[in-house]
Amino acid sequence: MELDNYMFVLAVLIVHVNISMSFSRCGPELKCSCMTSPSGTIAMDCKARKVNIRQVCESIAQIYPNVSDLNIARNNIGNFNAEDVNCCRNISSLNMNYNQISSLHSGVFKDFQNILALDLSDNVLDIFNKTAFDPGVFPSTLRILKLFGNFPEDNEIERSFDYPNLTKLQKLEVLQMDGIETDIGLEYENSSVRNLTLSSKGPLGFCSIKEIFPTTFYSLVNVRVLDISSCKIENIYRDAFKNMVSLEILDLSLNRRLGFSSLMNVSYSLQFTNIQFLNYSRVYTTFGVGTIILNRDVCYLRNTSLKAIAFDGNKVQMVEKNTFVLLPKHLETIYGQENKFSFGLYLFQFGCLENVLRIDTNNQNKVHAPIKYLAEPKSKDDNDRSRDSECQYMTEESLKTIAKEIPDCTYVPPNETAADLKPQFSRSLKRVYFSGCNMVYNLDKTKITINPKNNSLEVLDFSKNTYPSLRGRIGPFPNLKFLSFSRSYCSFISSDCLSMDKLENLQLDRNYLGGMFAHPGGGDTFEYLTNLKTLNLSTNRISHLKRSLFSRLGKIEEIDLSGNSIEHFDIDVQPLKNLLYLKFRCNALHTLNKDITQLLEDNSERIGNNFTLDLRNNSIEYSCSNQNFLYWLVDHKERLQGFHEMVFYRLNGSSVDSIGFLRDVPHLRAQCRSYTVAIVLSAFSVLSACAIIFGVILYKKRWKLRYWYYMKKQSYFGYRRLVNDDEYENYRYDAFISYSDHDLHFIRDDIIPRLEDRGMKLCVHQRDFLPGIPIRDNIVDAIRTSKKTVVILSKAFIKKQWCIFEFNMARMESIGNRECENGCLVIVLYENVPTKELPLEIMDWMDNHSYISYTRDPDGQPLFWKNLTTAIER
CATH class of the missing domain: 3.80.10.10 (Ribonuclease Inhibitor)
Incomplete structure (x- = not known):
């Protein structure tokens, strides 16, 4: 749809600023806020700041001469005179809504030569009383005028109302005011107004239009956009919009009393316009029985230049067959959101939508809050309306002829059934939206041909x-x-x-x-x-x-x-x-x-x-082993989204935020290097001193000595042996699981749930080790307080130092310090590890003891879990 020039003008007039604006305090006593655009113009916002209009205008003249937009709404200004606003005469946009203004003195805006937009909405101006209100008070330069919410409170009193004559505003393009039940005067026939809004959709508007007669908008021959949404319209006559030859956009939405009985009349009158978009959304009840769109409703649209149509929120359940054949051939967009469409023959006729590019049917079967039922007016029940029409396209012959002229269009004869039809889409259709429609469907080995x-x-x-x-x-x-x-x-x-x-x-x-x-x-x-x-x-x-x-x-x-x-x-x-x-x-x-x-x-x-x-x-690791990646993060921190929200974790469990990370990481390399050198030198000194005398002995007995050392350390400083320690009921855990972090998914997804679901209590280092205690002490304590140690043997396991340490400590416990009739060490062969890669201690143990092989075969899984459970429980 071609964009209207007036929309561009409206955007330029209202939006003088962009996202690069600078904000500051300004105005009298700095109560207002100002936004300065790159071009130097200023938008001053004094909304609800309890300021005086004269003081604001004087501050503009004396201090802020570049102010172009002034918002002084909600300040209870009341009536004012020319002297009060004279210093604001150079602004281009003025918002004075909600200020209890009851009258405008003659000549109050006489010196305003640059003003383009004026908002006087929601005041108490009696604009519909010709004897009480003079439209000539408005400056002739106006292009946008907003008068919503000025309908008198005593509207129940019998009196006549007339729309104000604003035709002297020869540059006025956008007019917004309340809608009343009377015709718009013939003086508007040559008006420059292109966009007319009589809607009560916004918070300030009021619209009491119940019926639209052929004379209601007869004079609006130049209006291109007519918004009469959210009025109280119940009926629209056949020629209602016939004389609006320039009409391009018609918004009838949110008129819940309207229903579909008037749609045929709307369609008929739109034949004589330049209609591009029709919004017929939410004209039907949200609750109760659904409705159907009939051929007679849209038949006359065939003669229009309509490009987009909206039927959102109308509880439409069915579309009469061949309706799609009658839609305008230039139609490009269909909105049908929040309805309740069910299956019907119309689903086989999407090929008839010859030039439709987009179909938006999101949120079908949407659930609405019951409170809306109480607030919604009683709508018209028009499902029993006649299907007859004088429209020349509704005969079977005409429908056949039109369908034949459209490629991929399927005409449905009177007695046709779905079994005889094949679904077709339009060749031009590009976008389909079907989100949030409560559709439940499995597509198992099914082929759906489009x-x-x-x-x-x-x-x-x-x-x-x-x-x-x-x-x-x-x-x-x-x-x-x-x-x-x-x-x-x-x-x-x-x-x-x-x-x-x-x-x-x-x-x-x-x-x-x-x-x-x-x-x-x-x-x-x-x-x-x-x-x-x-x-x-x-x-x-x-x-x-x-x-x-x-x-x-x-x-x-x-x-x-x-x-x-x-x-x-x-x-x-x-x-x-x-x-x-x-x-x-x-x-x-x-x-x-x-x-x-x-x-x-x-x-x-x-x-x-x-x-x-x-x-x-x-859980980014802050350690020596990860230092290369940490330095890479520092070098590319500008490319890291939300870098200052990141947290880094040390091996001891403590965390470092991004600020601490940037402060400490430059020293990490030196710390890692010093630590490594110290360890190497210490180890070399000890080994050199003892190599000649004890080298061979220490090597052969190394694990026994290490085990003995940690046992002594535990007995003096940590672990205290329980009375009757050999009795199983005195162990904290049924099993300590020794594994490589690479196999964590197997532990987390299989071992833990399967064994703990059987009532076993497992010790897993990532979950159960105490923070702040050396890892070696945690390992020894876990082995001593567990009835069994289960080793998950894999290629990754034998490459990890701590894994080998856990294995040997469990081996020493099993053969040296505890009598286990059925073995305290259980090996699960998780992967086939080549013999040449196995450490000698593991190879020797497996040669002399039984082990359990893990299988990924579903048929072998039950036996594996049974054997593992038995090995732990024995």
């Missing part, structure tokens, strides 16, 4: 519905660029469902896809999306991502993984040559590897745009 196959659909929004599983294929969508299944309770979506090679923006946030991505078969989900640029996977309960998940997204620019449980982000980043925006807010990340940080730097340099990384609300 006709025509060469459709033009670019945007599909199916968010806020319920699609638990999307495994089938929908389409084809050869031109689709935006697709949303946000907040759809979806736990699985297949690559077939996403086979859209032109898709650029995919919104899958607020679903349950974490389990699918962690599954070995979840790596090909996005294999067809080779042109995807934006991917939103936030809030999906994701803890693990398959390394190859994004390997086909060569054009991806933004990935949002916020609000998940990701600890390690280890994916194949080499194909992501355009990635510049990564969002990890609210996860459990400790660090990012060098491949990812280097990729962001390389992409930023090659593309010429700065990258953005969001790591807020994570």
Whole structure:
């Protein structure tokens, strides 16, 4: 729809400032606030500041001569004279609403030669009384005049009302005032007003129009926009808008008493106008029985130049068959939100919407607050209205002829059934919005074919519905660029469902896809999306991502993984040559590897745009082992979104905010280097002194000696052996779980829930170790106070120093200090570890003791959990 010139003029007149304005205190006694635009003009806001208008104007003349806009609303100014406002004569916009102004003295604005906009809304001016009010008081330069809320309080008294004659304002383009039940005078036939609002939709307006006769707006031949929304209209006559030949926008919304019985008359009169947009929203009851749109309602629209139509909030349940055939051929946009559409033959006729580009039907079946029922006027029940019309297009022959002229349009004969029809979409349709419609649907291995196959659909929004599983294929969508299944309770979506090679923006946030991505078969989900640029996977309960998940997204620019449980982000980043925006807010990340940080730097340099990384609300590790990443964060802090909200965590559990981090991190390298050197030198001195005499002995007995040392330390300084310590009931835990952090997802998702659900009490270091105590002491104490130690043996386990330490301490406890008939150490072989990589102590133990092998075979899982439970309980 072509933009109206008056809309541009309105924007220029009202908005003189932009976001770069500077704010300051100003006005008499600095009670007001001023905003200065880059051009030097000032907008002064004195709204509800208890100021005097003369003082304000004098301060403008003496101190603030560049003020162009003055808002002095809600100050109870009352009546004023020319001397009071004379110093404001150079302003271009004046807002004086809600000031108890009852009259305007003649000549009060006579010196205002630059004023373009004047707002006198919600005062007590008797503008509809020709003998009491002189419209000539307004300055001739006005282009915008607002007079809402000036209807007299004694309107129940029998008296005649007339609209004020403002035709002498030859530059007036926008006029807003209350609507009354009388005709607008013939003097407006040559008026310059292009935008007329008689609505009571706003907080200040009043509109009492109940019927619109052919004479009501007969003189408004130049008006292009007519807003009579939220009046009390009950009936509109056949030729009501016939003489408004320039009319482009008609707003009849929020007239709940109107119903659909007058729509045919509205349609008929709009044939003679230049109508572009008709707003017929919320003219029907919100509650009660739904309604149907009939052919007779829209038949005459076939002759109009209508480009957009709105039927929002009308509780429409059905559209009569062949209605779409009768809609104007230039129609581009249909709004049908907040209705209650049900299935019908009209669903097979979308192909008849020849040039429609957008269909917006969000929030079907929306639930409304019951309190609205009490406030809503009783609406007209017009479902029994006649279906007859004199419209020449309603005959079966005419409908057939029109349908035949439209490609992909299906005409529905009188006795046709759905079984004989195939659904068709318009070839020109580009945008479909169907969000929040309470739709519950599974697409399991189902193929839904969209006709025509060469459709033009670019945007599909199916968010806020319920699609638990999307495994089938929908389409084809050869031109689709935006697709949303946000907040759809979806736990699985297949690559077939996403086979859209032109898709650029995919919104899958607020679903349950974490389990699918962690599954070995979840790596090909996005294999067809080779042109995807934006991917939103936030809030999906994701803890693990398959390394190859994004390997086909060569054009991806933004990935949002916020609000998940990701600890390690280890994916194949080499194909992501355009990635510049990564969002990890609210996860459990400790660090990012060098491949990812280097990729962001390389992409930023090659593309010429700065990258953005969001790591807020994570568990970034502040330690020597992570120092390279920490220094990288310092170097690129300007590229970190919300950097000053970030918190960093030391190994001892304490935290450092961003300010402390920037202060301390320059010293981290020196601290790490000194600590390392000291340890190395100390160890070298001890080993050198003892190597000749005790080298071989110490090496062979090293774990026994270390175990003995910690036992003695515990007996003197920490742990006290309980009486009858060998009795199982005296242990705090049934089992201490020894594992590598790399296998945390197995511990958290399987070990803990499965064993603790069986009544076992487990000791897990990330959950149960006491802060502030050395890690070694925590480990020894956990082993001593647990009936069994369970080792989750994997490739990552044997590479971790603390894991080997835990194993050997448990081994020493088992063979040296506790009599365990069935063994105090249980090994779970979580992964097949090559024998050559196993430490000798572990290999020796496994050669002489039984162990349990973990299986991922669903059939073998029950036996594994049974064996593990038995091994712990014995």
